[in-house]
Amino acid sequence: QVVESGGDLVQPGGSLRLSCAASGFPFNNHWMSWVRQAPGKGPEWVANIKKDGSEVNYLDSVRGRFTISRDNAKNSLFLQMNSLRADDTAVYYCVKGGGIGDVWGQGTTVTVSS
């Protein structure tokens, strides 16, 4: 399973770091991803990271503002979010897989508002 944390209410321009704790599978053998879902909208694949962290991909709208990383020794995934905007408001899901999301967490809510 995967469990997210770190969501909060933040002002526009602010920063936030999301964390994901993984268990029950060999974390270092799998790509991992962050997928978000804005209220009333479909999911949106934000970023993914290779097993060893050597390759990352970002949605155009977050590139340069968000950074995905992982700590395989601690079975953890992270998303550092800077320069947050109102349209980043969403539930953020930690997902096992780089293109097939076969395990999802319950999500953590990020609200960007003044």
Added chain:
Amino acid sequence: EVVLTQSPATLSLSPGERATLSCRASQDVSSYLGWYQQRPGQAPRLLIYDASNRATGIPARFSGSGSGTDFTLTISSLEPEDFAVYYCQQRINWPRTFGRGTRVEIK
């Protein structure tokens, strides 16, 4: 970016009926297409990956077909818990993209 168009937007059916959902891709995605179910207040759940492979624990009433640009998710006989929103998603290239969803509602 691959755009996925799902139809219909809403499907009104009764329990026991057959549901047929469509997903059309703006370019060839080979068989790299998946289907997810999302119930209210829950995370999406993988049903089908690579067009026709059922994910672990998914009942046999769910089946997927298609390749290239046209795909179908079929639910052979709707159970009460199947009334939800269904999304298709491609993984042939980046960014991964989802369709806008089909809501299956009780008639």
